Amino acid sequence: MSSITPSKPILKSLSYLDTTPKLLSIPWKIHRQTKRSQICNIRAIYKQESRNFSAGVVSNRADWQTSCAILASNVVLQQSDKKTDGSGNAEIVSINGVHRTLDLVPVQQETNLPKPLSITDLSPAPMHGSQLRVAYQGVPGAYSEAAAGKAYPNCVAIPCDQFEVAFQAVGHWIADRAVLPVENSLGGSIHRNYDLLLRHNLHIVGEVQLPVHHCLLALPGVRKEDLNRVISHPQALSQCESTLTKLGLNVAREAVDDTAGAAEFIATHNLRDTAAIASSRAAELYGLQILADGIQDDSSNVTRFVMLAREPIIPRTDRPFKTSIVFAHDEGMSVLFKVLAAFAFRNISLTKIESRPYKNRPIRVVGDASTGGTAKHFEYMFYIDFEASMADPRSQKALSEVQEFTSFLRVLGSYPMDMTPWSPSSRDL
Numbered sequence: 001m002s003s004i005t006p007s008k009p010i011l012k013s014l015s016y017l018d019t020t021p022k023l024l025s026i027p028w029k030i031h032r033q034t035k036r037s038q039i040c041n042i043r044a045i046y047k048q049e050s051r052n053f054s055a056g057v058v059s060n061r062a063d064w065q066t067s068c069a070i071l072a073s074n075v076v077l078q079q080s081d082k083k084t085d086g087s088g089n090a091e092i093v094s095i096n097g098v099h100r101t102l103d104l105v106p107v108q109q110e111t112n113l114p115k116p117l118s119i120t121d122l123s124p125a126p127m128h129g130s131q132l133r134v135a136y137q138g139v140p141g142a143y144s145e146a147a148a149g150k151a152y153p154n155c156v157a158i159p160c161d162q163f164e165v166a167f168q169a170v171g172h173w174i175a176d177r178a179v180l181p182v183e184n185s186l187g188g189s190i191h192r193n194y195d196l197l198l199r200h201n202l203h204i205v206g207e208v209q210l211p212v213h214h215c216l217l218a219l220p221g222v223r224k225e226d227l228n229r230v231i232s233h234p235q236a237l238s239q240c241e242s243t244l245t246k247l248g249l250n251v252a253r254e255a256v257d258d259t260a261g262a263a264e265f266i267a268t269h270n271l272r273d274t275a276a277i278a279s280s281r282a283a284e285l286y287g288l289q290i291l292a293d294g295i296q297d298d299s300s301n302v303t304r305f306v307m308l309a310r311e312p313i314i315p316r317t318d319r320p321f322k323t324s325i326v327f328a329h330d331e332g333m334s335v336l337f338k339v340l341a342a343f344a345f346r347n348i349s350l351t352k353i354e355s356r357p358y359k360n361r362p363i364r365v366v367g368d369a370s371t372g373g374t375a376k377h378f379e380y381m382f383y384i385d386f387e388a389s390m391a392d393p394r395s396q397k398a399l400s401e402v403q404e405f406t407s408f409l410r411v412l413g414s415y416p417m418d419m420t421p422w423s424p425s426s427r428d429l
């Protein structure tokens with residue numbers, strides 16, 4: 001992996017670019033606003049598409065995308081005034097304010113035979129035909145950079161100053177992928193990125209589990225006794241809290257955007273009273289000494305990163321796959337139980353459940369003074385990772401059932417599980 005090593009992250013916020021999603025609505029996003037008949041229509045299409053897919057009829061990428069487009073267009077059509085252009089193609093009046101006509105006829109109209117899938121269809125080479133450009137949050141030496149290199153060994157890693165910028169970089173074709181941390185075995189979920197997954201239209205196309213090995217870094221000649229503060233990414237600070245105390249460092253902790261950025265900051269400003277928690281690679285890059293090595297509180301400190309792309313990958317069943325979804329539900333009895341049961345009764349294991357505030361509707365009020373007061377329910381979006389591929393009929397049946405009692409359901413991605421062997425003592429950095 002080659003990394004652009006600027007003195008500052010290359011990509012600042014791309015706010016000047018309109019970030020309104022220009023992509024077709026997510027194939028799997030199913031909105032509640034549709035009427036019962038329309039849901040039946042969608043379900044019929046969904047089931048037909050699922051049958052087609054599971055029966056192997058959807059045998060190549062083009063068909064897969066056409067099926068998704070059909071499903072998505074039918075969902076979106078419920079949301080907007082529709083008019084046909086006489087050819088049977090429904091013209092979408094607007095999607096997020098973008099006017100477009102969907103061409104729903106399958107590929108190879110003249111022969112009506114699906115185009116054989118070629119290797120370039122599976123993972124098209126980047127536009128510039130050379131290395132994959134992978135955006136990450138941080139500066140060179142960050143663990144996210146290492147994750148990018150583990151996911152795509154020959155990539156060009158592109159540093160970004162915010163997680164949001166990494167998402168935008170992919171959305172605006174500045175990068176081909178983004179690699180972002182979503183959870184750590186000691187620190188738990190990185191909530192910011194769960195929220196961003198929902199806000200953007202990217203697809204999870206892979207995951208990497210990275211053993212994280214923290215070091216305490218300072219300028220050459222600085223001793224622990226000289227330190228008044230330790231700075232790093234909040235996840236790193238929380239993963240090393242006990243060890244810092246054992247080292248006698250009862251000094252101020254300050255959170256910064258990323259671990260390597262903390263090391264760079266100390267070197268750039270020649271701070272002799274400050275240490276950083278970062279990787280040994282950051283020590284090399286920014287000329288710092290390692291005061292203490294392996295300071296995470298638990299040797300099995302692993303961070304899970306996901307890889308994001310503009311297009312989903314084609315799910316397979318020939319290797320272990322994981323699928324990530326997000327859903328919301330209106331009031332109803334034991335909806336969460338029903339969702340979990342839809343997977344449990346099909347022997348599908350869940351590996352993660354996360355809830356995040358439903359920012360469009362944070363509180364639902366029930367009742368009023370006449371009924372003795374109001375109940376205020378916090379509304380959440382629920383994220384689930386489960387161990388099955390979307391190509392597995394069990395997954396399709398489970399999601400078809402979940403759709404019945406949720407107001408919103410979206411598949412964030414179906415992707416190979418990271419099965420690389422590791423032991424608690426292994427280290428990538």
Ligand SMILES: O=C(O)C(=O)Cc1ccccc1
Binds near residue numbers: 142212260303
């Ligand atoms: O700050 C970094 O180096 C990151 O990539 C985020 C992070 C921080 C701590 C553990 C894993 C990832």
